[in-house]
Amino acid sequence: MTHQQTIELSTRGRGTTEITAEVAQIVGAARIESGLVNVFVLHTSCSVVLTENADPSVRQDLETLARRWVPDGDADYRHSDEGDDDMAAHGRNILAGSSITVPVSKGKLLLGTWQGIYLWEHRTHAHRRKIVVSVLG
């Protein structure tokens, strides 16, 4: 059995938006006792990730790391149609991924105490993003 719903949200440019509650609500609505939930972005310049949900500094430090892993406006990039953050966003998406898959247990999202689900915007400007949530069991 599959239950599928789409989340749409607007980002304010680079940074994370927590979507744990939205995903948990869709899992609850699915009425699936045991299974998996996949959370997938329909874009190649942002990511869905799991990370520490207590101290916001963790997500700021991830931003610091991402700037080193994939520099903006690097002289070696051929793809720069949409600005210095264009190719950088695609590189970050390869490293951080496009989706996560999480267990569903007793009808609920099964996360560790410190795990939260975040949309991570990799473009510097605000964007409208679509996320597909699929619950299977």
Next chain:
Amino acid sequence: MTHQQTIELSTRGRGTTEITAEVAQIVGAARIESGLVNVFVLHTSCSVVLTENADPSVRQDLETLARRWVPDGDADYRHSDEGDDDMAAHGRNILAGSSITVPVSKGKLLLGTWQGIYLWEHRTHAHRRKIVVSVLG
């Protein structure tokens, strides 16, 4: 219900081979209305990734980035049995991953407009690669 099929292909060494059409065809053959499809490589020196499908420069730039993330023939590597690209390929596989999981909706692969599915060969020489496609719903 599960529908499972294997794709085999030959790479020409480092670089990407698009497999979106092959995966879409298997999803169509599965006759599953709603669910997930997992695309998995049976190897630790190549990856299956989602990335931008319009401008081929994006995939060239990913290659440029990967050479920096995981240098070939680094003096600190202990594992170099098969040459300078051996350990580099395993490192790239950890960063870019071995599989992707994508929603199936209305019997079709549900991708964003600019998302394509690629086999990314990390070895410098040509290899024969096996990819398992599993459709669940």
Next chain:
Amino acid sequence: MTHQQTIELSTRGRGTTEITAEVAQIVGAARIESGLVNVFVLHTSCSVVLTENADPSVRQDLETLARRWVPDGDADYRHSDEGDDDMAAHGRNILAGSSITVPVSKGKLLLGTWQGIYLWEHRTHAHRRKIVVSVLG
């Protein structure tokens, strides 16, 4: 149909612990002919990864690479409550991921000849870790 079981293990600090046999046993117990198995850690400072299972040097070299990708005790980190390896562990978790999803075929885990499943501890000290294994088909 879903079969779900939890693996608990103690790590000795940074490094990999192979869990292929434990996952294969759970897949066997699930009695699911064809499907997928997801192996998920309930933590944000370790990873579940697939990598080469023959030469242990590969996992040592991954450790060398990870120290470069995400340095310990970097002066730019704001999050360092639990020591120099605290933020580094969260950064490694983003790069290497929290879970893998692998095909199940003929009632068995379907891996390539050289693929093994590992828990990769990113903290320097020993930790108790919980891994949820979900088999769907």
